[in-house]
Amino acid sequence: MSAELERFIAAAPLPQRLGLRVLLALASRPRGMALLARFPLAQQAAFSTLALGRYDDPAVGRALGWNAEQVVAAGRELRRSEGRP
Secondary structure, X not given: OOHHHHHHHHOOOHHHHHHHHHHHHHHOOHHXXXXXXXXXXXXXXHHHHHHHHHOOOHHXXXXXXXXXXXXXXHHHHHHHHOOOO
């Protein structure tokens, strides 16, 4: 689990923190995945939470159409064109 995802989970209130940890533990095991498949909403929550941990990886972000450097450059260009600092 990434450090960013760990911080996200640690910031949650106790009941949600425990639930997220259980979901992620199940999602990391084949039998847990089979169990989660019986509960589509729980499976989606586990997959979504795992995906949150990967968004900080620049390669993953670019594959999803997100390029932080391009966003920053576009913002700077817009500010310059509008005469803002």
